[in-house]
Amino acid sequence: MSFMNHPWRPTAAAFFVNGAIFGIWATQIPLVKQRLGLDPAVLGLALLTLGGGAVLAMAGSSWLIRRFGNVGLIRGCGAAFCVLLPVTAMAPALPLLIAVLFVFGASGGCMDVAMNAHAAQIERATGRPLMSSFHGMWSLGGLAGAAAGSLLLFVLPGPAQAGMLALLLGALLAWALPHIPVSGGERAPSGHVSLRPEAAALVIGLFMALVFEAEGTVLDWGSVYLRSELGAATEMAGAGYAAFSATMAIGRFFGDKVRQAWGAMAIMRGGSVLAAAGLAFGPLTGHPWLAVLGFALAGIGMSNIVPVLFSAAGRSRHPDAAIATASTLGYGGLLAGPPLLGFVAHATTYGTIFVVAAVMSLVIGLGASSVRWAEKR
Template sequence: MPQAEVRRARAAVAAMFAANGFVMGAWAPQIPLLLPRHGINEFDLGLLILGLGLGAVSAMLFAGRLIGRFGTVPVLRAFAFALIPTLPLIVLAPTVWLLALAMAAFGALAGCMDVAMNANAVEVERRLGRAIMSSSHGFWSLGGFLGGTLGSALIARTSAEVQALVTAALVAAVVLVAQRALRGEPPHPPQRAEGPAQGRLLPRELGIWILGGMALFSMVPEGAVLDWGALYLQDELAATTFTSGLGFAFFAGAMALMRFLGDAVRNRFGAVRTLRASAILGAVGLLIAAAAPVPALAIAGFALAGLGVANVVPILFSAAGNFPGHAAGAAISAVTMVGYAGILVAPGTIGFVAGHLGYRPTYTVLAVLLLVVASLAGRTAMADARHAPPGANPGAAPAA
């Protein structure tokens, strides 16, 4: 494949990450509005978000099987287009039951698109001969920042319905243009897997599941800021509608900034030191947000937490992909599934806890989880391995 075409494919998958992040960012300021619109409380909202998360995580294995059969490009295209109308469907749902169905569909489609775009990014990495995973996640965070910021402004100046429709139109335009340049590899049949995990649906090695647990502990704070940051700022710090939407927006923006620098930082300091320092920085940011007396300081704490957790998950994915004696695909899928339970399922539980204990103790506990991740940083040493992955194209051109 010519290098110009590979570069276009790299830009296309980056656009898909940004589009997915934009939808999630636009969703964040919509969350507090669901309570008065449907006459529900935080417990009910927690159940709805739990349904969203269960839909996402349960669909990930389904997406993996589709990718194995059809390849990453057709699957990514299909789920990207299917995701476009989901936010308007949530906002326009006339009853709680239809809202629950729309949110479950939103979670399932967003989760499947997430798996497909990560898998496609791995294939583009092989063609380029260099890592792009951290910056790909950076484009997701940038999309989240733009979606949260513009979404909050649109809601404040127009309405939730207008914001949802504008979001759908913008994402549709990005996906329509980007999908033409997507490139991938032919579908890989299961028998291509190598090593002791051949033929297994999921790996059995404890070390892989420990990496998954670390990903879970790292993604729980991200999900907590996404789903509950606006309510925390609004309920406990008396923030306005616009200001309450900035918590996740600045968290995602800080993540984007650091993820674009992530590969260079990791190449200089190594995976273990980068992950340890990142997790500690994220914990400090959450502690500042939890103790903040005013919205501005809480938003600054969320931004600092975003800088900290930005590179943790990409490093964990790399560590899983290079896990000794194991097929990379199965290891990454296991870590991804466990990890994404953090951003999609755990926030529902956090809502229940926050309803009884308050948000400040909740964010303090999340900071402790990041300190646990920092203590296990040595588990990611294999992330710095530089061997060719199974199925890599030996004729791929080097990075420009």
């Protein structure tokens, strides 16, 4: 039997590739800034274009899935995502960079929705929770891509690094994709749904937006908070997000077993409380290392909430549309939340934005019963 014949493995490989490309792109951002001489505001606009492309593509991905199928969209968008990675590293001028980043983000966003829709189908077919491990592979890919990309930049210029890694990831995707089982559009029984599908997708998307807002707050403001407000050394400033990412990745590989033993509601409620406590740890203690510990706790708490929400969307009567809608709202929260919290920090303190993020995390636990049909029955 081929290694890839297990239904989990080829789809997990697609999650890994998607996460790895984003990780590699993160290593390219400083090089792009330096090569094109971009100031922070212009660079921020270019990065917003990438996110905008992803969100717009997610909004239209349900129609594309109906036309081409989950696997067809994973194939097409995955190939485009790999090809465009080195193109972003070679863009000679800002207008071309913006155009490439828009398409780059769109291909990654469409691939993301199709992967999650297919993962939900595999969960339904096997009858057991698997979504957390798929997302764990995405996190592992992001860490591997960032690590490999950083190391290769010691010996290769940026475009060569991106081209070589894109080629390797494209080969992995080409090897895995023929083994992904093509499903005929399974649908969950209507008894699993307690809300109209449209309302369910909106509720799930709102919760996703709150989780992604909290993740983005740690990413965008964690280092600034540790350095500027808690007085952490420069070399320690990045430890908060590193700890958060590491515990999130580890937590996802245990999430399916936790969900099978305790249920989705335990993950939603317990995870939201743990995340809220971790986010508030820094402001409550005022100590940089305790704040880092708090970010690590928040990573554990948040690690499996989004996989549970994707599973919930996958159990609706129109899973592809629900996953597309929820993804769009969720990633919209990732784009809009952290910048808006920047205004809060300007009016108060950096610590205040983590208290706000903690309160938003608690809202997820309070509303967990609205997605009770995510439970395995």
